Amino acid sequence: MNSLYYVSIVIFSGMLCAKLLSKIKLPNVTGYLIAGVIIGPYVLNVVPLDAVKSLGILSDAALGFIAYGIGSEFSIKSIKKTGKTVILITIFEALGAVFLVDLAMIFIFKQPLPFSLTIGAIAAATAPAATILVIRQYKAKGDFTTTLLQVVAMDDAVGIIAFGISLAVAQSLIGGVATSLAMSIMKPIIEILLSIIIGIILGIIFSYIGKKVRGENELLSLTLAFIFFAIGISLKFNASTLLTCMMLGATITNLSSNSSRFLSIADRFTPPLFIAFFTIAGLELNISVIKSVGVIGLGYMVFRVAGKMLGVYVAASITKAEENVRKYLGLALIPQAGVAIGLSLLAEKSLPPEYGQPIRTIVLAGTVIYELIGPLASKYALIKAGDIK
Known part of the structure; x- marks a missing residue:
């Protein structure tokens, strides 16, 4: 069967399941x-594993559009209003997950230090896509939603840096693994800076050209071309697609007087793309790995969430953020997917098998659980915060 056949199956199945589950008030993304x-491939095998791999381009495209939308929330006006709070919450929730998982692995589960440091660093990563779709579906609006969007946007940058440092330390502790501590720490920082630079340059060019475009169809075509180019060039230079497209959206928001037109035009293209993205994410979830992770895997899942919630609470208390942010924002940071899986793959390649393979298995199992319960937790948090009416 060709790829377009599987694309049609993916979109139709996603729509149908979401429609059925909406009867019991579940978010579309869960469906x-x-x-x-x-x-x-792990249940009915209607879409086999080789077909799943061929659909990766849709996932890359959807993630780019999601990041582009997140970037639009980073106007200078909103940053001035929430900047200190958002930065502190992001650092505390990410590092809260890192430290709590580290401590649990070392002192409760008696795991080796290299294993504990590496899996703890992966705990920082949060997947923004599911939360964004819940916000869109229920048209959530308010200060809580704005803060949430900005935190999930910055979270991966903190997580990638934390992982680079932790992996370098883990490799030096193991010994016999050829690595430069300085280069291991600098590599994620260079990746982030490169992503930011590419996004800003493309945003400046887009803002200039966009002013000269009048027709809606031409503007849609221009927007798609720039987002696809941002995704493609990020992949070519091993930069972060998420950060590049986020900076593209943020630059347009702050440079163009007509940014709302540029940003909203993309929404005409995204609904089927988002359905495909999350259904493909479901295709990749192998639920059988859950039973193989044992008590250590369960500990990772629990202490990661606890660390994020504790980090949010402490940072929000320090900055005197709203009570809703203090109490509920951590719940909306549960989803974990693409970045964490990528980091677990890197850990598997970079560490001896006795460390790398269990890390990969635990993170994959965590992804299954987090992606299924995460949207429900996000919806609950947004309702309790009063941003879903």
Whole structure:
């Protein structure tokens, strides 16, 4: 079967499952993920594993559009209003997860230090996509939502840097693994800076050209071309697609007087793309790995969430943020997917098998759980915060 056949199956299945589950008030994204699990290679095998790999371009495109939308929340006006709070919350929630998982692995589960440091660093990563779709579906608006969007946007940058440092330390502790501590720390920082520079340059060019475009169809075509180019050039130079497209959106927001037109035009293209993205994410969830992670895997899942919630609470208390942010923002940071899986793959390649393979298995199992319960937790947090009416 060709790829377009599987694309049609993916979109139709996602739509159908989301429609059925909406009867019991579940978010659409949960329906898409469950549809993917059911038709995927690990259950019914309607879409086999080799076909899943061929659909990766859709996932890359969707993630780019999601990041582009997140970037639009970073106007200078909103940053001035929430900047200190957002930065502190992001650092505390990410490092809260890192330290709590580290401590649990070392002192409760008696795991070796290299294993503990590496899996603890992966705990920092949060997947923004599921939370963004919940916000869009229920048209959530308010200070809580704005803060949440900005935190999930910055989270991966903190997580990538923390992982680079932790992996370098883990490798030096193991010994016999050829590595430069300085280069291991600098590599993620260079990746982040490169992503930011590419995004800003493309945003400046887009803002200039966009002023000269009048027709809606031409503007849509221009927007798609720039987002696809941002994704493509990021992949070519091993930069972060998420950060590049986020900076593209942020630059447009702050440079163009007509930014709302540029940013909203992309929404005409994204609904089927987002359905495909989350259904494909479901295809990749192998639920059988859950039973193989044992008590250590369960500990990782629990202490990661606890660390994020504790980090949010402490940072929000220090900055005197709203009570809703203090109490509920951590719940909306549960999802974990693409970045964490990528980091676990890097850990598997960089560490001896006795460390790398269990890390990969635990992170994959965590992804299954987090992606299924995360949207529900995000919806609950947004309702309790009063941003979903």
